[in-house]
Amino acid sequence: xxxxxxxxxxxxxxxxxxxxxxxxxxxxxxxxxxxxxxxxxxxxxxxxxxxxxxxxxxxxxxxxxxxxxxxxxxxxxxxxxxxxxxxxxxxxxxxxxxxxxxxxxxxxxxxxxxxxxxxxxxxxxxxxxxxxxxxxxxxxxxxxxxxxxxxxxxxxxxxxxxxxxxxxxxxxxxxxxxxxxxxxxxxxxxxxxxxxxxxxxxxxxxxxxxxxxxxxxxxxxxxxxxxxxxxxxxxxxxxxxxxxxxxxxxxxxxxxxxxxxxxxxxxxxxxxxxxxxxxxxxxxxxxxxxxxxxxxxxxxxxxxxxxxxxxxxxxxxxxxxxxxxxxxxxxxxxxxxxxxxxxxxxxxxxxxxxxxxxxxxxxxxxxxxxxxxxxxxxxxxxxxxxxxxxxxxxxxxxxxxxxxxxxxxxxxxxxxxxxxxxxxxxxxxxxxxxxxxxxxxxxxxxxxxxxxxxxxxxxxxxxxxxxxxxxxxxxxxxxxxxxxxxxxxxxxxxxxxxxxxxxxxxxxxxxxxxxxxxxxxxxxxxxxxxxxxxxxxxxxxxxxxxxxxxxxxxxxxxxxxxxxxxxxxxxxxxxxxxxxxxxxxxxxxxxxxxx
RNA sequence: GGACUCGUGGCUUAAUGGAUAUAGCACCUGACUACGGAUCAGGAGGUUGGGGGUUCGAAUCCCUCCGGGUCCA
Numbered sequence: 001x002x003x004x005x006x007x008x009x010x011x012x013x014x015x016x017x018x019x020x021x022x023x024x025x026x027x028x029x030x031x032x033x034x035x036x037x038x039x040x041x042x043x044x045x046x047x048x049x050x051x052x053x054x055x056x057x058x059x060x061x062x063x064x065x066x067x068x069x070x071x072x073x074x075x076x077x078x079x080x081x082x083x084x085x086x087x088x089x090x091x092x093x094x095x096x097x098x099x100x101x102x103x104x105x106x107x108x109x110x111x112x113x114x115x116x117x118x119x120x121x122x123x124x125x126x127x128x129x130x131x132x133x134x135x136x137x138x139x140x141x142x143x144x145x146x147x148x149x150x151x152x153x154x155x156x157x158x159x160x161x162x163x164x165x166x167x168x169x170x171x172x173x174x175x176x177x178x179x180x181x182x183x184x185x186x187x188x189x190x191x192x193x194x195x196x197x198x199x200x201x202x203x204x205x206x207x208x209x210x211x212x213x214x215x216x217x218x219x220x221x222x223x224x225x226x227x228x229x230x231x232x233x234x235x236x237x238x239x240x241x242x243x244x245x246x247x248x249x250x251x252x253x254x255x256x257x258x259x260x261x262x263x264x265x266x267x268x269x270x271x272x273x274x275x276x277x278x279x280x281x282x283x284x285x286x287x288x289x290x291x292x293x294x295x296x297x298x299x300x301x302x303x304x305x306x307x308x309x310x311x312x313x314x315x316x317x318x319x320x321x322x323x324x325x326x327x328x329x330x331x332x333x334x335x336x337x338x339x340x341x342x343x344x345x346x347x348x349x350x351x352x353x354x355x356x357x358x359x360x361x362x363x364x365x366x367x368x369x370x371x372x373x374x375x376x377x378x379x380x381x382x383x384x385x386x387x388x389x390x391x392x393x394x395x396x397x398x399x400x401x402x403x404x405x406x407x408x409x410x411x412x413x414x415x416x417x418x419x420x421x422x423x424x425x426x427x428x429x430x431x432x433x434x435x436x437x438x439x440x441x442x443x444x445x446x447x448x449x450x451x452x453x454x455x456x457x458x459x460x461x462x463x464x465x466x467x468x469x470x471x472x473x474x475x476x477x478x479x480x481x482x483x484x485x486x487x488x489x490x491x492x493x494x495x496x497x498x499x500x501x502x503x504x505x506x507x508x509x510x511x512x513x514x515x516x517x518x519x520x521x522x523x524x525x526x527x528x529x530x531x532x533x534x535x536x537x538x539x540x541x542x543x544x545x546x547x548x549x550x551x552x553x554x555x556x557x558x559x560x561x562x563x564x565x566x567x568x569x570x571x572x573x574x575x576x577x578x579x580x581x582x583x584x585x586x587x588x589x590x591x592x593x594x595x
Numbered sequence: 596g597g598a599c600u601c602g603u604g605g606c607u608u609a610a611u612g613g614a615u616a617u618a619g620c621a622c623c624u625g626a627c628u629a630c631g632g633a634u635c636a637g638g639a640g641g642u643u644g645g646g647g648g649u650u651c652g653a654a655u656c657c658c659u660c661c662g663g664g665u666c667c668a
Contacts, residue, residue, distance in 0.1 A: 029613095031613075036615070037614075042614085046651060046652075081614070082652090083614060316598070317598080317667085320667090358664090358665050359665095361598075387600085387664080387665095388664075421633090424632095426631090442633095458601065459600090459601070459665095461607090467607085469607095471633060472619040477633070477634095480631090480633050484631055487631065488630055488631085542618085543618090549635070552630080552631095558630035560630090594631095
């Protein structure tokens with residue numbers, strides 16, 4: 001049993017014995033003691049004064065005394081106002097460390113998700129342009145969350161719903177047809193997604209000229225924007241696509257193929273992956289059956305003009321259109337159908353959508369509709385919302401060319417890592433291939449950690465030139481700590497030292513700090529899973545790395561003459577390395593063996 | 596018009612309603628004959644956007660106003 005549960009039970013018993021009031025052990029709240037006070041856990045007695053009928057100090061002292069007498073794990077206590085600080089016996093920590101943490105290769109793994117299946121949908125790009133910084137945040141969150149859920153024993157299906165149809169794709173196609181001269185990724189040397197994105201920009205450029213021409217003829221700007229020859233042609237192309245026109249479909253398939261090849265490369269470099277791809281071209285007609293189902297269940301209603309709606313005003317949401325009067329569906333209809341299809345195919349009892357916060361309203365409505373329809377999976381739906389990523393100059397806008405391209409960004413991170421590493425002269429003994437690999441690991445580690453450590457809900461200002469630092473609370477700091485641990489362990493094993501002789505003994509305060517922090521790992525992982533928040537793991541990992549660095553400075557391992565103590569420190573180092581490695585993996589960050 | 600969300604030292608950031616608000620960057624002072632200094636020890640820097648309220652206790656909950664962002668019709 002873990003220490004928190006033990007303390008809860010004893011406190012519950014103390015209150016019952018001392019004051020005759022029964023309190024459920026699980027309802028007792030424990031907090032970790034603040035840094036400046038002595039102790040490991042703090043019990044706040046204010047809520048129990050009614051039971052004790054004594055002042056806070058007395059109550060805390062009573063309970064503290066009782067615990068010290070009856071609970072072997074409580075070594076001491078102190079009272080500050082209504083705060084009862086409990087000092088857990090060093091023996092407990094050392095024994096827990098030797099018996100449960102160190103020997104457990106899967107330390108931190110929880111069983112919370114056993115028997116549950118969860119789908120995590122993330123990335124969801126459009127096929128008319130390459131991935132940008134916003135997608136990067138999305139991909140990292142989605143992938144990290146999947147890793148965390150898996151470590152909590154969920155069966156995870158990573159899904160990507162690709163928006164591969166619509167007017168925007170037709171714009172790229174049309175511009176390529178008109179101005180492309182048969183250019184291909186091979187002939188141009190451009191990555192497929194960048195090539196297609198180039199023609200999307202090209203479309204916009206020519207379209208703008210046409211708007212100007214129309215305005216010059218005296219048409220209002222608003223009207224002109226809707227009526228350029230190019231736009232009309234793109235709309236016709238979309239109609240042809242919907243009608244199954246062979247030529248259009250062929251071009252569409254070719255260009256999407258280029259884009260997918262490009263996306264694959266970007267995903268691979270980012271280190272994210274998917275188990276299932278959905279394509280909007282195959283899902284955009286879904287949902288019409290659901291409309292009928294909703295009408296039958298009287299959840300939806302039909303207006304006089306034969307359009308179909310749902311009234312959600314009772315939930316502080318509006319009325320929402322589900323089927324236009326001409327019988328065509330809207331985004332919501334399609335998402336309803338897709339949700340059903342996903343459930344039919346995989347039977348997940350949980351489903352997470354990683355989508356930007358501008359769609360919060362959409363998902364509230366979507367989930368609310370599914371609940372009203374009594375779908376069995378409705379309660380497990382969750383929108384992992386995250387803030388937009390902005391640039392110092394303001395919002396990213398693809399038309400104005402102010403987006404940060406994902407591939408360019410990764411290049412930049414790689415180069416920054418190289419410059420810094422060379423400056424520090426850290427590459428002795430690395431051949432060229434290893435060097436390149438290291439720069440990549442560090443650059444991407446910095447990027448991933450930077451984007452994941454911030455609460456997803458908060459919007460992020462990304463300054464490509466300055467915002468990524470390799471010192472302090474950063475990925476490379478943690479990677480460095482891991483590499484140093486590895487190197488230390490290597491030295492130890494080369495010297496032929498065996499750790500088998502370790503036995504319990506006293507530990508130094510900072511060694512104790514590490515052990516205490518290690519015991520919090522499972523709880524942290526679980527919290528991150530429940531809150532859908534990789535930032536919790538990121539902050540945990542940083543704290544652990546910091547504690548280890550302090551330990552490292554103050555407790556020499558190789559120079560330790562006492563064999564037993566040395567063995568302890570080696571095991572502590574090994575264990576810390578394992579946990580660092582694991583928590584970095586949960587974030588999708590590589591832990592380099594050396595650097 | 597209605598709804599959502601964010602606001603914490605110069606910048607970035609943490610805090611299941613709990614104590615003197617957590618860290619990092621930058622700044623200042625110290626520690627390299629080193630188990631890897633991409634490190635460590637220490638210092639300075641705050642009326643948690645403003646004002647009310649609930650509470651023994653509020654960055655956190657409620658109301659209101661201000662500011663940034665977003666969505667719906």
